[in-house]
Amino acid sequence: MTATLGATPTIVLVGHGMVGQRFLEALAERGMTATHRVVVLCEEPRPAYDRVALTSYFSGKTPEDLSMTDMAFIEEHGIELYVGDPAETVDREAKRVTARSGQVFEYDTLVLATGSYPFVPPVPNKDAEGCFVYRTIEDLLAIEEYAKTRTTGAVVGGGLLGLEAAGALKGLGLTSHIVEFAPRLMPVQVDEGGGAALLRTIEEMGLSVHTGVGTQEIVVDSEGAVTGMKLSDGSELATDLVVFSAGVRPRDQLARDCGLTVGERGGITVDDQCRTVADPHVFAIGECALASDGRVYGLVAPGYEQAETAAATIAADETEQLSFTGADLSTKLKLLGVDVASFGDAHGTAEDCLDVVYSDSRSGLYKKLVIGRDGTLLGGILVGDAEAYGTLKAFTGSVPPVSPESLVLPAGAGESVQLGPTALPDDAIICSCNNVRKGTIRGAVTEHNCTTVPEVKKCTKAGTTCGSCVKVLGQLVTAELEASGVEVDKGLCGCFSQTREELYEIVLALRINTYQDLLDRYGRDGARGGDGCEICKPAVGSIIASLAPTIGADGYVLDGEQATLQDTNDHFLANLQKNGSYSVVPRIPGGEITPEGLIVIGEIARDFGLYTKITGGQRIDMFGARVEQLPLIWTRLVDAGFESGHAYGKSLRTVKSCVGQTWCRYGVQDSVRMAIDLELRYRGLRSPHKLKSAVSGCARECAEAQSKDFGIIATAAGWNLYVGGNGGATPRHADLLAQDLTDTELIKLIDRFLMFYIRTADRLERTSTWLERIPGGLDHVRDVVVEDSLGICEELESLMTDHVAHYADEWATTINDPEKLARFVSFVNAPDTPDPVVGFVPERDQIKPDLPLLSIGMRPAEDVLEGSAQR
């Protein structure tokens, strides 16, 4: 079939990657899709997706989440998109492209956006089973599948992508190696000092790094599958899987075949308008293009600029003349929990420039700024703490308003200043991926009435690609809102204009011990004397509970007014399930339990017909208890020596442990004993959000302490304390707070840390988000709890001592109090009748909720259980 040249001129785009898609958007914005036929040949089995965020597939993003192609856009603009049909030949004479399917398209303008392919060094057996590259969603699917039955992986190449790939392999549960030919990791972005700091951090994360060695041969077994690799230093590395990440090369074969000019080292040669030098009807953009400055850009931001340039040129709009003559190579590593960033002239190649360096190799910190003779910030490298990346990058090319030293020194080291993004000029580029300037972001707030970061993202496209600018974006939006007089109400809820932290201070200072008193004296005008709301009641209930002994309140959460403040779970001391039944979780400190304990739990579960499951927190959950059964179940548990596990409370959940020194051949401290001690010390402590902890017996970290609010890892000399870790929805690796602590030092520091968190955090703010939010971050917290910079450590410790001294098991108290027990009924007027909606059906030899029972007379089931469990 031949599509004949009709009246409408045709643009054919070859390659539907990130840059190709941006080109289509740029055409549409200029009205070109209305006047032109636009044909897109897409080689991959799916339309354009976010390759930059590729690795996030391993952290739960689906291929659909990564898609950048809105089918409605394609349809609306009448774009003909042929998925899975690559261009095979171009006949420039006849201006004709033939696709693999045999379809032929005649063009007036041809745009090549074919991207790159991963370079695989020509080593023997490079194509063996178990060898992969890291470029497409299909590559990732294949790696994931292969890794399922394997234990070790190696990445060839220690650059930006290699590190991302190695982190992903580790995430897949493989022991991971990185082999880098250069003497340091990320040789293009960081210098020697940065490389050393980076190496330390990467190794601490459990990845093995081999620098200064090349890969000579892939070793295979008799079936042809990878078993290892031979390195240039004569050693051999055993591995089941190899990922090549040794750089990319422009995909210029199609261009070569049709006689277009390509560079010596590849790349289709184009001029300032992205037009090929050999043919005015052909353009090349993105990673396949060799720009007029003699470079091939391997980043998405320059590609986007080229897409805009080409679209503007093709549209031949007199008023808009864009050109692409070069771009910035700033980058930030997105994965691995390592902060590495480089921007501008990172290696100091300009004449007469000087370096300002701050380095602390013990904590893996390295920061370098390159400053020109006149004080202009030219570029820099940040390793270990890239907090300032967004701001510094935006200042590149100008003289920052404060001294350069103060920008790299850590907070607390005297000079440091926090240079806010508000100090930036309007033309500073905030989002380099999408070329969005500060002025545009301000305009989104002032002119387009955006009031939230998601709105601004949608309006300006800023922050929608690599995400490294989102933090600065948020600060700018808040600043702009405040400046334009929009009051950013920081109050806890409609009843209180104070933050949680302010309410805590009021309660503590004035010894206020009832919610009503607090509401009537400090509530907003309309709220005083009222009933409060579901947000402030539990929040204030939690403050009163954590300070109970100190402010003279009863520490028992079901006492008096406190009973009316608790969320439903705390009110029944159990977790509500979807059908109105409850779960029961006894405390099993450190995850250690005797055979007798297991038998008791087993017997109780059997006698009450409960569903049992081992939880992710190293204990046992029993589900399906009716409200009236809770006291009976707990009477038996308490008799057998168990106590509440507070699975329902915003309070300490579990302190997980590994088996540690006692049994494990690697263990260097008794991690189980420490976990039990900590769990017993902090049990029942009410806090802004739940608290989790873990203790590992050595650096192998089997207890996953670095994903906890406070995590402890044994060292030969004592304990390392990590804080601010989080699993859950937004995982965060914990930060090292202090090293080699004795038992006493450790406990003292945790006491202070927890009480400082409880005092200053917002409602439902985990330690991870708290640490990210509070001014000064980790350094500030360290100053306060280690150096006692605020002089409050003694108070923090004494508050904790009060808590520990007054702890009592809530369930033991409850089963001995007939008035409280009377609340545990389904019906006040029929205490012996169970709720008929709570029913169960069998599944895998246990029970599960009978859901049809819930939907009798209800709305269709798919409407049910949507929305957020939290407000």
Next chain:
Amino acid sequence: MTLAPETTDLKVQLQLADGWFTVCDLSRLLPGRGVAALLPDGSQVALFRDRAGKLYAVDNRDPFGGAAVLSRGLIGSQQGRPFVASPLLKQRFDLESGQCLDDETVSIATYEVRAS
């Protein structure tokens, strides 16, 4: 909890089709919390008492999740209007009208209630 003497003899009553139905002693209702009651026809009602002593009664079923748990939610007031927040997914319901405050297409039944 100590009971205020003047309330001990009062009963909570619901208006049903065939007259006032006595549920329990008023003292069983903790101001700020709810209880559930079973009606003769097998349906369930959530009863609440606010800080000022006012009583409210609504259907106990959460229309979003289906479980009979509204009596276990927290109550509050918004611009003077009393509401209960479902303990399941936190949608709020006006205690006087039964209207869901987070989804205007949903509302629940309310009952006339008194202490006598």
